Amino acid sequence: MNVQDAILKRRSVRDYEDKEVSSDELKKVLKAAQMAPSAHNDQPWKFVAVKKEERKEKLAEAAQQSFIATAPVVIAAVALNPGKKMSCGVPSYAVNLAIAVDHMTLMAAELGLGTCWIGAFSQEKVKEILGVPDDCKVVSLLPLGFSADDSKPKRRKDLEEIICNNKFQ
Ligand SMILES: Cc1cc2nc3c(=O)[nH]c(=O)nc-3n(C[C@H](O)[C@H](O)[C@H](O)COP(=O)(O)O)c2cc1C
16 A cells, blocks of 8 residues: 555544454554654654553543544553744644654554544543653554444545645635
8 A cells, every 4th residue: 555545545433343453563553653753853752552451441531432442452642752842833742743643543544454543531641541750741542443433535625725825825
């Protein structure tokens, strides 16, 4: 599968088959995060792969999204330096982690696996469940598994609406 196909194939999956993700598949997905670019190549991240049923249930509860626990693996993406800003004024941690997480979603698509970005969760509760230090920030949870979701067409704005030529309009 090429990058274009993976981008078009990836969609948010909110129901997962009761089927394990192999350690080889999981490693490929995590390696995609490892290879992501980051500001100054700091690689200021940790990825917590959660497979324990009880812990996944707790994460689903912390996000108030029960489908999360149906995935065989949930990956928590953790930023190690959430205070750091780029000279443009934008915090780098969210950008770094977003790229790494999206690398994982695309690699998962290539492997025939589904994912769903999860940004709605209690920061405090997730930190407590996973033992994440106070000075870090959990940026996203990423359920990973085989999709049991019906395929839905992507809803997107028209290209003309989001692209400007030469000047913001
Ligand atoms: C930063 C971010 C946070 C998101 N948080 C959630 C979430 O908490 N729960 C959820 O079901 N989907 C969440 N999504 C998924 C979006 O709803 C989804 O990407 C969007 O509707 C487009 O659909 P698609 O991913 O299938 O293309 C999130 C996506 C992003 C990028």
